[in-house]
Amino acid sequence: MESHKHVFQVSGVKTQGKKRLLVQGILQLGGKYLGGSVYKHASTHLIIPQVLPSEKFLAACAAGKWVVTPDYVLDSVKNGSWLPEGPYEVAISTKSSGAFYPVRQWREKVVNGRISGAFQGWKVLLMVQESTRRAMFRRLLKAGRAEVYNCTPPSYTSITHVMAKPVTESSKSQNAPCYPVSYIVQHLFGSNHVDLNFSITDDYQTETKDRFLDNFSNLETELKSYIIKKEGRPRLCFLEFLGYHDPYRPQSQATATNFSNVGSMIECGLFIEALESIRSGVFPGLLPPATYLVSLLEYAQQGNATSLFLRNFQQVMDNLFITNPPWLASSTVKKYYTQVLQCPLCKMGMWPFLETAIRYCLSADATCHPLPGPALPTLIHFHSYILALCLKLFQGELHSVSSSDFVQLQGTQVSSTVTSGSLMYGTFWTVWERSTLLSHAVKQLAQLLLQAAMKDCAEGKEKQKLHLADTLLDLLSVLVEFWCQKHFKLNQSLVEKGLKDLSEHIAVTSQDLSPAVLVELVSSVRSTRLKLVMADAIFRNLCCRNGFTVGVEPLSLKKIVLSYLPVLGNLAQIPSTYHRTGPTSHSCNREGTNCRTQNSLVNETNSEKDNTLRGLNRVNAAGETLLHRACKRNQVETVLQILALPGSDINVKDHAGWTPLHEACNHGSSECVKALLHHHPAPALTNQVGGVSPLHDALLNGHMDIAKMLLEHAGSVLLQQTDGEGRVPLDLIFSPGQREELLHSAKIGDSTLRKTGNEVLNLPLLEAGSCLLGQLIFSYQLERGLPGHIQSCNKLHSLDYKLVKALQTHSQLKVTLDWTDQRAVRLVEDVEMLLELSRGRHTELVCLAVKECKGQNTQFLMETLEKLRLRGEALADL
Numbered sequence: 001m002e003s004h005k006h007v008f009q010v011s012g013v014k015t016q017g018k019k020r021l022l023v024q025g026i027l028q029l030g031g032k033y034l035g036g037s038v039y040k041h042a043s044t045h046l047i048i049p050q051v052l053p054s055e056k057f058l059a060a061c062a063a064g065k066w067v068v069t070p071d072y073v074l075d076s077v078k079n080g081s082w083l084p085e086g087p088y089e090v091a092i093s094t095k096s097s098g099a100f101y102p103v104r105q106w107r108e109k110v111v112n113g114r115i116s117g118a119f120q121g122w123k124v125l126l127m128v129q130e131s132t133r134r135a136m137f138r139r140l141l142k143a144g145r146a147e148v149y150n151c152t153p154p155s156y157t158s159i160t161h162v163m164a165k166p167v168t169e170s171s172k173s174q175n176a177p178c179y180p181v182s183y184i185v186q187h188l189f190g191s192n193h194v195d196l197n198f199s200i201t202d203d204y205q206t207e208t209k210d211r212f213l214d215n216f217s218n219l220e221t222e223l224k225s226y227i228i229k230k231e232g233r234p235r236l237c238f239l240e241f242l243g244y245h246d247p248y249r250p251q252s253q254a255t256a257t258n259f260s261n262v263g264s265m266i267e268c269g270l271f272i273e274a275l276e277s278i279r280s281g282v283f284p285g286l287l288p289p290a291t292y293l294v295s296l297l298e299y300a301q302q303g304n305a306t307s308l309f310l311r312n313f314q315q316v317m318d319n320l321f322i323t324n325p326p327w328l329a330s331s332t333v334k335k336y337y338t339q340v341l342q343c344p345l346c347k348m349g350m351w352p353f354l355e356t357a358i359r360y361c362l363s364a365d366a367t368c369h370p371l372p373g374p375a376l377p378t379l380i381h382f383h384s385y386i387l388a389l390c391l392k393l394f395q396g397e398l399h400s401v402s403s404s405d406f407v408q409l410q411g412t413q414v415s416s417t418v419t420s421g422s423l424m425y426g427t428f429w430t431v432w433e434r435s436t437l438l439s440h441a442v443k444q445l446a447q448l449l450l451q452a453a454m455k456d457c458a459e460g461k462e463k464q465k466l467h468l469a470d471t472l473l474d475l476l477s478v479l480v481e482f483w484c485q486k487h488f489k490l491n492q493s494l495v496e497k498g499l500k501d502l503s504e505h506i507a508v509t510s511q512d513l514s515p516a517v518l519v520e521l522v523s524s525v526r527s528t529r530l531k532l533v534m535a536d537a538i539f540r541n542l543c544c545r546n547g548f549t550v551g552v553e554p555l556s557l558k559k560i561v562l563s564y565l566p567v568l569g570n571l572a573q574i575p576s577t578y579h580r581t582g583p584t585s586h587s588c589n590r591e592g593t594n595c596r597t598q599n600s601l602v603n604e605t606n607s608e609k610d611n612t613l614r615g616l617n618r619v620n621a622a623g624e625t626l627l628h629r630a631c632k633r634n635q636v637e638t639v640l641q642i643l644a645l646p647g648s649d650i651n652v653k654d655h656a657g658w659t660p661l662h663e664a665c666n667h668g669s670s671e672c673v674k675a676l677l678h679h680h681p682a683p684a685l686t687n688q689v690g691g692v693s694p695l696h697d698a699l700l701n702g703h704m705d706i707a708k709m710l711l712e713h714a715g716s717v718l719l720q721q722t723d724g725e726g727r728v729p730l731d732l733i734f735s736p737g738q739r740e741e742l743l744h745s746a747k748i749g750d751s752t753l754r755k756t757g758n759e760v761l762n763l764p765l766l767e768a769g770s771c772l773l774g775q776l777i778f779s780y781q782l783e784r785g786l787p788g789h790i791q792s793c794n795k796l797h798s799l800d801y802k803l804v805k806a807l808q809t810h811s812q813l814k815v816t817l818d819w820t821d822q823r824a825v826r827l828v829e830d831v832e833m834l835l836e837l838s839r840g841r842h843t844e845l846v847c848l849a850v851k852e853c854k855g856q857n858t859q860f861l862m863e864t865l866e867k868l869r870l871r872g873e874a875l876a877d878l
Helices: 016-028 055-063 071-079 104-111 131-143 183-194 213-231 239-243 262-267 271-279 290-301 307-323 331-340 350-361 377-402 404-409 423-428 440-462 468-487 492-509 515-523 528-545 557-572 607-614 626-632 636-643 660-667 670-677 694-700 704-720 736-757 763-784 792-797 799-809 822-838 856-876
Strands: 007-010 045-047 066-068 092-094 098-100 123-128 147-149 161-165 178-180
Touching: 007 016, 016 071, 045 055, 045 071, 055 066, 055 104, 055 131, 055 183, 123 131, 131 147, 131 161, 131 183, 213 763, 213 799, 213 822, 239 377, 262 271, 262 290, 271 290, 271 307, 290 307, 290 331, 290 377, 307 377, 331 423, 350 377, 350 423, 350 440, 350 468, 377 423, 377 468, 423 440, 423 468, 440 468, 440 492, 440 515, 468 492, 468 528, 492 528, 515 528, 515 763, 528 557, 528 763, 557 763, 557 822, 626 636, 626 660, 626 670, 636 670, 660 670, 660 694, 660 704, 670 704, 694 704, 704 736, 763 822, 763 856, 799 822, 799 856, 822 856
Parallel strands: 007 045, 045 066, 123 147, 123 161, 161 178
Antiparallel strands: 092 098
């Protein structure tokens, strides 16, 4: 950053008009203003109306900075130049010594060179449980030049202080004195800390406390309760199983059928007669010997059975299933079905049996044992029936888990013995795999599902009426819902991780499928929970494969609108003849890295380029990568080398959130800005840190040439962005001539965008992306959205009403301050996004080519966005 003698931060000035006046005065006198809610070491002055328990004040005190009242800037503007700071230094009246200047003692020591900060020489082990508070205390201690460790350092490092919140036996057991974090205030202000009448130990906030904090805490509790109830509800309901009853019947009825001759018939090869004897003896509570059914199943699989035999065998299995539903029976009955539904020869369990049936329908050779080939149509239909029967069995188990209230309405008492020994668990998860959704069998099922989808696509109009891919997709949906239902109440984070692992596994392994097949696959998913994560993972992978990076932050409506919609326009502009070469990095789905094409630079042996590659992902203490540092120094050749390497992320962020484009704009690196803007994909120009966008950064530092480059690239949409103080970029310019230059550059950018943005160059890719986003928004609203229609009598008590009223009077950050449940925070952010959409904001993120596209999926997406806007209007009218 450029060197300034007057670099200001502001704390505790709540009136927007007064804060705007202060910032304008700072810029008018040649100073620099740093926005944001956290302390920044580059500042030289802090403006604060009174002593407050804020991070900025305590950090400025520890660093020996000037802390002055707002009158310092206002009087300096009247004077036409900066006045001496002394008369404006913040003071506080104390009981013991009158006026007390809490910052002066440390500032004088730092200026005289006696110390570098109030905590010089401290080596602190910071043991604060809450992550946000821990980061705040870390910044505060480092501002006073302390060395801070979040975990026990190596033995050769001697710790001087242990700072804990709360103080526990573990913190006291370290090899250093243990202090509560309130000791920071005591050290800074000595005996006067009592007169300051505040503490950072209890209910500390970076700004002033809000009198509605208790109400907001109650709101978080209500949201958490709503979210838990919504996430725990059953997604798939199978009402057809309501007519299934407990198979228990008096024993006298069960002994009416004699199966003694069936074994002899099978030994003599009289399979048809044996099947007929079993067929006439299926009753509730009566199960034919499993060995007989296994022998008949083996005969059916060899290809010698007639169509009539296969139909009769299916009828027997259907009758067994109806009269003796395993999910309502004892563990003995479940074991019986496990013995029957497995390969008659291998007898390795139900999953190998299902896998064999699937592979036979796919005409694959890799089955557990040889079957008649080529695949016989009658056997293909028989194996398809087996799959459908097992799917129905698993659907019944899911019904028993998630809809027990319906079962109780039928008068059936389901004991713990009846519901134990799940067939689904035994089929898809071993004992050691039940804590993960992505077991070995689930991976195989997902792979077979993709093969079935590819086969269905290849067959086209001649597609057989087996609907194999649909059956497997329903099977995957059922087992996902079953596993999630089992684990949700015990470990919600485990469920989220399992869903993420499965969806990303499908996204990575489906890269050979065309976008049209992927879209059809996602659209056919019955479980909204599974559809949500699949649509998200496949869309991100689709973007990554085409060279566009999206963020790795959790999915939210804000992310969909601000990140996914702009990328959709980029997908539409990729020429249909454009093909990426080289291997695709699978890590893009997890780390958000950019999948770049393999090029000749990787194979070159030039030592400079080898060193660049090795240092690509190394970061310094500020989290800055090599690309950040090159942009700060205007080293354009290094920037071009980095961007040409596979795996480089043009939007990589340092610890504070700054991107390479931010650094280039801040430091006046015009050549690097030009290189970044001409790269494919282009950097994100709308990223903000503390409200500072790249354009704001360029203007705040007087780099008009860079500002004009940005506007000529992205158009007037950049002029609509507001910073943390509500200022648009033109508010930072006082010269009428410069304002006209910026407006002219914005017109050039708009004209260029109109010429290049009105035509869709890749309609199939746009249609695929639009369908995925449409499905994503639809599923997101069902899974994580607020309730729909509200009765007028319940309006005042509804979550919708309470959230809207809170956001109308307070910022989202203030409403969610100190909230610990990130799901509740995201729900508030979603409501804020809906309200912004209702006011017409963010419409510019959808390019004109997408808005005017006549593709069916794209029009569906536009209708979905319009419904979101109308939903926002309905909320605003509450």
